[in-house]
Amino acid sequence: MTPSQVTELAIFIALFAAVTVVGFVAVRWRAGSAGSRMDHLDEWGLGGRRFGSWISWFLLGGDLYTAYTFVAVPALLFASGALGFFALPYTVVTYPLVLLPLLRLWSVSRVNGYVTPADFVRGRYGSPTMALLVAVTGIVATMPYIALQLAGLEAVLRTMGLNGSGLVGHLPLIVAFVILAAYTYQSGLRAPALIAFVKDILIYGVILVAIIYLPAKLGGFGPIFHAADTKFTAARSGGLLLTGTNQLQYATLAFGSALALFLYPHSITGVLASRGREVVKRTMAALPAYSLMLGFLALLGYVAVAAHTKPIVNGATGKADSNTIVPALFSSQFPSWFAGIAFAAIGIGALVPAAIMSIAAANLWTRNIYKEYLRRDADDRSQARQAKLASLVVKLGAVAFIVLINPQYAIDLQLIGGVIILQTLPAVVIALYTRWLHIGGLITGWTAGQAYGLALLYQIPNPAAGSKHFGGSALALGKISVFGAHPFGGSPVQIYVGFVALVVNLGVAVVVTLLLRAVRVPIGADATRVADYHAEAGFPDTASPAGVLAQA
Amino acid sequence: MSTSPRRTHPSGGRRRRGMWNLLLLVPLFTLITPIFNYDQPRLGGMPFFYWFQFVGIPVGVLCTVVVYRASRGSAGPRDVDALEEGTRR
Numbered sequence: 251m252t253p254s255q256v257t258e259l260a261i262f263i264a265l266f267a268a269v270t271v272v273g274f275v276a277v278r279w280r281a282g283s284a285g286s287r288m289d290h291l292d293e294w295g296l297g298g299r300r301f302g303s304w305i306s307w308f309l310l311g312g313d314l315y316t317a318y319t320f321v322a323v324p325a326l327l328f329a330s331g332a333l334g335f336f337a338l339p340y341t342v343v344t345y346p347l348v349l350l351p352l353l354r355l356w357s358v359s360r361v362n363g364y365v366t367p368a369d370f371v372r373g374r375y376g377s378p379t380m381a382l383l384v385a386v387t388g389i390v391a392t393m394p395y396i397a398l399q400l401a402g403l404e405a406v407l408r409t410m411g412l413n414g415s416g417l418v419g420h421l422p423l424i425v426a427f428v429i430l431a432a433y434t435y436q437s438g439l440r441a442p443a444l445i446a447f448v449k450d451i452l453i454y455g456v457i458l459v460a461i462i463y464l465p466a467k468l469g470g471f472g473p474i475f476h477a478a479d480t481k482f483t484a485a486r487s488g489g490l491l492l493t494g495t496n497q498l499q500y501a502t503l504a505f506g507s508a509l510a511l512f513l514y515p516h517s518i519t520g521v522l523a524s525r526g527r528e529v530v531k532r533t534m535a536a537l538p539a540y541s542l543m544l545g546f547l548a549l550l551g552y553v554a555v556a557a558h559t560k561p562i563v564n565g566a567t568g569k570a571d572s573n574t575i576v577p578a579l580f581s582s583q584f585p586s587w588f589a590g591i592a593f594a595a596i597g598i599g600a601l602v603p604a605a606i607m608s609i610a611a612a613n614l615w616t617r618n619i620y621k622e623y624l625r626r627d628a629d630d631r632s633q634a635r636q637a638k639l640a641s642l643v644v645k646l647g648a649v650a651f652i653v654l655i656n657p658q659y660a661i662d663l664q665l666i667g668g669v670i671i672l673q674t675l676p677a678v679v680i681a682l683y684t685r686w687l688h689i690g691g692l693i694t695g696w697t698a699g700q701a702y703g704l705a706l707l708y709q710i711p712n713p714a715a716g717s718k719h720f721g722g723s724a725l726a727l728g729k730i731s732v733f734g735a736h737p738f739g740g741s742p743v744q745i746y747v748g749f750v751a752l753v754v755n756l757g758v759a760v761v762v763t764l765l766l767r768a769v770r771v772p773i774g775a776d777a778t779r780v781a782d783y784h785a786e787a788g789f790p791d792t793a794s795p796a797g798v799l800a801q802a
Numbered sequence: 803m804s805t806s807p808r809r810t811h812p813s814g815g816r817r818r819r820g821m822w823n824l825l826l827l828v829p830l831f832t833l834i835t836p837i838f839n840y841d842q843p844r845l846g847g848m849p850f851f852y853w854f855q856f857v858g859i860p861v862g863v864l865c866t867v868v869v870y871r872a873s874r875g876s877a878g879p880r881d882v883d884a885l886e887e888g889t890r891r
Binding site for chain 1: 823825826827828829830832833834835836839840841844846847848849851852855856858859861862863865866867869870873
């Protein structure tokens with residue numbers, strides 16, 4: 251370990267310790283009445299449902315723009331160029347698109363005391379089966395996402411010299427996660443909400459400095475883009491612009507990811523924790539401030555090319571880890587004290603989403619599997635206890651994932667996660683507006699979408715990593731076959747798999763709905779009312795028995 | 803139960819709000835790659851492809867804010883955000 255790494259590590263540990271204290275005292279922050287504190291899932295899992303605009307903005311910002319985003323997006327630009335920039339239009343289109351559906355979801359959840367998206371599906375269609383499918387999809391999609399936060403944290407730790415091999419190499423990560431698990435267990439959603447303030451301020455500061463200081467040091471953006479262009483031309487792969495074959499992939503990947511973002515349980519948890527509709531609206535209008543940061547952050551991938559940064563060789567796998575490109579850039583270009591702050595920002599940036607994701611997965615488990623199938627008579631107290639325990643199990647699983655399995659699988663699974671979570675769109679989003687789709691159609695559509703999506707992903711190789719399957723989410727149109735026929739011939743134009751699977755999902759759902767409606771199969775009971783979808787906090791609408799219970 | 807005043811507004815107001823909501827689709831222009839997949843003109847050394855998409859951010863914010871403002875007049879009391887949950891009833 252070099253002296254500068256010691257400085258980096260000292261600053262990192264100091265900030266990490268400060269955040270740990272914040273995490274533990276968060277339990278007292280804006281706590282409800284003493285009797286109900288943390289004994290109710292609304293308190294532990296949704297922070298009491300009373301976060302205002304500022305908190306929601308920081309919480310969702312900390313939740314959606316994860317440590318993995320910070321390391322992976324620039325790494326993607328570093329490796330393949332323009333395609334990696336899809337992250338920007340993705341976050342530009344997502345908030346306007348989701349604004350109205352989220353308002354309806356917020357209201358109906360507040361009135362009926364729903365904690366998870368699967369709760370809503372359960373109420374809307376009276377179908378525990380579809381709710382179970384949504385819950386399982388959410389948990390399966392979230393687990394590798396948590397594992398990726400660990401990968402982001404580990405990239406930073408390894409850059410600071412904690413780059414051992416075997417189990418010892420993973421030890422710093424395990425320590426960090428045990429601490430995280432402890433305060434999440436105690437404080438619930440309040441811990442990441444409070445820590446998000448620290449995280450976002452650190453990240454904003456670091457990016458602002460990086461984006462002014464580094465280009466100035468390297469002669470401006472002109473030379474930076476020139477260096478990147480030279481690299482791509484020499485490597486004969488990637489480029490500053492999109493090509494004829496990946497433009498459709500770029501657009502559908504951004505669009506599909508935008509639709510998927512707020513289907514993830516952790517995003518919905520962040521939204522449902524808001525105090526009112528106004529808060530949701532303001533937050534959605536203000537979140538693009540983070541997109542600005544993300545765009546500049548992405549360009550750091552090119553800055554790294556211009557600065558001749560080399561990724562660090564992972565001591566555990568023995569391979570160059572492209573995710574270390576941004577940490578390595580900071581380490582080589584900044585004084586060590588500032589690099590330490592930057593690493594702490596990324597590290598804490600891993601903790602906030604990891605905490606929220608584990609809480610969201612725990613809520614799903616508790617509400618839609620434990621209470622539905624294992625203990626129907628579970629009261630509020632035992633639900634809260636069950637969720638706390640589940641959050642520990644989820645984090646343990648994520649650590650085991652990174653320690654025991656090649657992190658590359660986490661990336662593959664995260665890719666798959668995006669495709670499978672998108673398949674819950676008809677059951678969650680379309681159901682917010684209409685019950686026209688039959689529950690049988692939703693279930694068969696979900697099944698078809700998942701099966702088709704996974705089958706397509708299985709066929710995609712990744713020559714760079716030497717794997718034959720699950721090598722990416724870009725599918726050549728020519729590979730799409732409809733019962734053996736190839737409607738797009740041998741076209742090399744690429745498209746996002748999740749988007750194709752969603753189209754199949756919707757198509758099947760519509761056809762099955764028409765069939766079931768023709769033979770008059772009953773559609774199931776709807777526990778929600780029209781007025782529920784517009785209800786505002788404190789309005790008479792929210793005073794339905796369930797609503798009162800949820801807020802008691 | 804559902805006696806809140808904002809749902810009694812005439813359907814004309816609702817339709818006008820619906821028109822405003824269409825603004826939320828405007829940011830989708832950042833997905834039409836053929837209109838911005840160019841190197842020139844550059845802005846401060848940055849190819850058109852990149853700075854064009856940065857411009858999408860304020861456009862997206864503007865659209866969201868306009869819809870937010872348009873929905874405010876008919877969405878009940880202004881101070882609804884200030885209500886403290888749980889303490890009110």
